[in-house]
Amino acid sequence: MKICPGCSHRFDTPGWSCPACTGAPVSVSGFTSFLHEEDDGQGGFDARYFPELYRLEEGHFWFRHRTGIILKAIDRYAPNAQIALEVGCGTGVVLAAIRRAFPRMGLSGSDLFAQGLTYAQARVPDAVFYQMDACRMPFEEEFDLILALDVLEHIGDDKKALEEINRSLKPGGHVIVTVPQHPWLWSVQDEKAFHQRRYTRKGLVGMMNDTGFEIRHATSFTTLLLPVMAASRLAASVLPRAATGHDPLRELRIAPALNRVFHGICMMEKRLLDRGLSPRAGGSLLCVGKKVD
Secondary structure: HHHHHHHHEEEEOOOOOOOOOOOOEEEEOOOEEEEOOOOOOOOOHHHHHHHHHHHHHHHHHHHHHHHHHHHHHHHOOOOOOOOEEEOOOOOOHHHHHHHHHHHOEEEEEOOHHHHHHHHHHHHHOEEEEEEEEOOOEOOOOOEEEEEEEOOHHHOOOOOHHHHHHHHEEEEEEEEEEEEEEEEOOHHHHHHOOOOOOOOOOHHHHHHHHHHOOEEEEEEEEEOOOOHHHHHHHHHHOOOOOHHOOOOOOOOOOOOOOHHHHHHHHHHHHHHHHHOOOOOOOOEEEEEEEEEEO
């Protein structure tokens, strides 16, 4: 079900022209845009980094690890989802993996950045993409599965975003959320990535419960690399800020040999996760929630 951004009328007819007020969203760079005039579509990120991010994601150990965990969660908790939306899909690296693993699933993606959606569309040409604020989603009971992967930490009102996701899910639908874990890991790199917070397990689970989700699974990941992350964050915190500069992709640029080592460690961790291990400490946290009818 669609919700008209102008008059809030619910409708289920083809296209986005509202039967009640005849209003329709604009097109930005070829994508249907639901951003309001006060939104700049940037969210602090410099769009000049998208080409490099697009190149780095595919082979970077952390993205590969997270994607593998996401695919396993979909297979376990929402294998029969017919239509899925990734909120904050960026350049579409996860959507592309979902398309390969679940070729019959209808896919949509949204992001504040039309520039990022251009890369996502190149990766998944048959998906539908929207320029959209996660706190203003024009849907009601539309999707079987919604993913918000490392998105909530960028949003001022993260609870509002979860409420919007809940309304946009069909009864019994699932949400998969990943966020950076442990406030004590906060460093200058979080600031450069425009994070507003890091999460505790209790805090995220509680907020998801409060917004209408039953938690079906919660686990930390990048657990085996937590000592390395902590040391790296500590080093970054003591270096002069002028020396590190303002570069949101700095942590992603690592030597190929080190990337292979970290990938091997993550593969070992994933085997443990696949066997049912659910660690409570790690650089990131994953929660799978089911919409409470």
